[in-house]
Amino acid sequence: MNTINKNSETAITLWVKTASLTRKMDASLASVHGIGFLEYIVLHRLINAPGNAMRRIDLANAICRTASGVTRMLSPMEKIGLVEKADNPRDARVSRIKITKTGEEIYHDATNSLNEKSNQVMTHVSEKQIEGIIVSLDHMNL
Template structure:
C-alpha cells in the first residue's frame, strides 16, 4: 500500500472530526446553560480577548476561527444583541470595522473560559500532559497556528 493511500491518515481525520463534534456538543451544552453562549461564540470571544485592545477586524477574526467574513458577521450579530461584542468603526477607513469585546464581554469571558477549561480537562483527563502538548503542536501545525503558550 502506498503512503498516499495509507488508511491511518483517513482514520485520524475521522476520529478527530468525531472527537471535535462530541467535545463541541459538551461545550455548547455547558456554555449555553451557564453563560448563554455556544462553543462557536466562545471561540470568537476568546480570539477577541486575546487580541490587542480586545478587538480585531472582522477579516482577521474570520481568519483566526477559520470562517468566512460573512460567517463571522452572522455569528457576531447575536453577541452584539446581548451586549458582549460591539462594532467599532475604523477611524481611517469607513469600509473597515472592528469587532470588540464590550465591558460585559470582558467580564463574562473569564468565567466562560473556566467552564470550557473544566469540560476540556474532564474530556482529556486520561491523556498524559506530554501527549497533549505534542498533539496540540501537531494540530497547530496542521492549522498553521503558532505553538501553544504553556
C-alpha cells in the same frame, strides 16, 4: 478497489472526536452562560487582541468561518451586549469589532466552566500527549 489510508482515518477520527468535544463544550457553556463554544472562541480571540478588537475578516480567518458567517454570528452577540463596534479604522472598508465590559465578564465566568469541563474530558490524557496533539496539529498543512 481503493482502500482508505491511515491519514484519512485519522482525519475522520479528528472530525468525530472534535464534534463530540464541541457538543460537550456547547452544552457546558450554553446552560450556564448562554453562549456556545464558537462564541466563546470569538470572545477569547477578541480579549487577546491588541485593544480587545479585531477586523471582522481577521476574526473570520481565525475561527475558520466566512466573512458572511461572522457578520451573522456577531449580530446577536452585539444585540445582547457581548461585543460592540470599534472605531477609527484608517481603512473605511473595515469595521472592527470589540469585546465589551459585559463580554469580558461572561468570558471570565465561562472560562471557569470551560476549564473544568476540559479537565474532566482530558483527565486521562497526559501533559506530554496534550503537547503532542498541539505539535502534530501544528505540523499539518492547514
